Amino acid sequence: MVLLLVLGFVLVLFAIGLVSMAFAGSESRDGVNRSLAYLEAMNAAPAELRDDVERPFEERVLKPLQQRLLMLGRRISGADSANRIQRKLDYAGNPRDWSPDRVVSVKVLGAIVGLFIGCALALLTGAGAPILVLMTVGGLILGFFGPDFYLYQTAYNRREQLARELPDAIDLLTISVESGLGFDAACQQVARNTEGPLSEEFTRMLAEMQIGQARSDALRGMADRTTVPDLKGFVGAMVQADAFGIPIGQVLRVQSGEMRVKRRQRAEEKAQQVPVKITIPLIFCILPCLFVAVMGPAAIQIMDNIGGT
Template sequence: MTMLLILGLLLVLLAIYLVSMASRTAQHESASVARALAALEAMGGAPRELTAELDRPFKERVLDPLQRRALAIGRTFTGADSSERIRHKLDLAGSPVGWTVDRVVALKVVGLVVGPVIAAAVAFLVLDLSLTTRIVVVGAGAVLGFFAVNFYLYQKGYDRQKQLQKDLPDAIDLLTISVESGLAFDAAVQQVSRNTEGPLSDEFSRALREMQIGSGRSDALRGMADRTNLPEFRGFIGSLVQADAFGIPIAQVLRVQSSEMRVKRRQRAEEKAQQVPVKMTIPLIFCILPCLFIAVLGPAAINIMDNFG
């Protein structure tokens, strides 16, 4: 009986202790919530100048200042004519959305910093190389990081020129048919831009917009030629500019150019066909012939070895 009373007293004391701890925890949490609400009210009542920096997005607070610093450093390394050269590369690449001269210069500086860091991490942590080889790898990483943007723009420009070369004969045929059917040159260009896709359609659309806002036809066409390094396209634009300058009928010039483009396309196809045997020589010698020799002469060689053995 005495043990039961003692046990009941201990349970009562434990219950009182738990209730007191729960009340203290609730008071502490309420005090924390009150302090958080007070801080939020203070932030809400603070002047706009103090909270404007926190309200700005991450891009404006961090990325844009970093790009400006990288641009300032990059301008000290590049030459005076670098802007024109980079702008020409961007034109050849089709002026990708969001890409400007300043962005290219900033990315070159970022690549100069990030490239050796990645190369050093690979050379020192992944590969087991000597110290001299590691230094060479870090230097190569710096060079690749600096010229990575140039490689990207070159590849974009190369792919774009190939697509222009592929689409040009069909576009000239459509332009010739449209002019010969009675449409004006501007209307024919609009038809080509509407019914075709790819970089050539973009170029015709841009030239048409330039002509609509007041630019001369010759200036708009020369702008198209300056944004590409394709000889066939430059020759076509030169013929149109001369026809416009000397008053030659556009339909006649387009008909001649269309026939010439078809001939050049056939010649390129024949050239590619003539290159196939030469390109097949290396895989034929190193890949196909060894397998053929093994399959044909292998059993005979095994029989000869067995007989002599």
């Protein structure tokens, strides 16, 4: 009896396997037939349709979407938005793959995404109608101005780094000129032996000079791409020295001394700001812990004495 049951079970499994194989074979044949039919239809389709289907996803979807977002962003931002955004990009060091058109498109896309995220968060938390409207509008504003905040922070970090690196670069430039190198060769030494945004600016200035731009124009362009007052003063002194024929080495020596004095003054200013900045953490973080450590045992003892009486 047991053998008959086992044999029947095996036969059932065998039958199920044959049926599944038959269905799989039919599905595979149907898939092959559909693929062949699709290929035949594509071969018989017009060339314009085949070109549209064979184009990559970026050209078919992403670029048209970016163009629509760009048109909407230009209507919102105004006609002069490209110039303002380009200036922000220059201050931020022109991040790779960033352009005014892309920034405008990202701002519109960020506004749409921020709108949906703010609305979704408000609905998930069960907020009322005023909070829903507030979070939705806040997400929209934050998403729209998010790229501006990013460019501002990048430009601020770059400006601080330029201000820190400029005195050492001027010292290197002075030593190179006084050792017998020309101003252009000294700038090449600075671009080669330094890192960061200052090296990039000197490299770009030399490239502009190599393609035929005047030295004064290249220097002014470097000053216009930054907001560092010391760099603007240095560029102004170099342009005047070049225009009036003043020896470059003498001007660089004066500029180097002024840069060192200004760096010392900035360090002293930062040191004077420390007591003011430490006041808030001292009052709200350190003093409460100190009071708990000092007055806590006395408070516990007083409570025990009161409870004992």
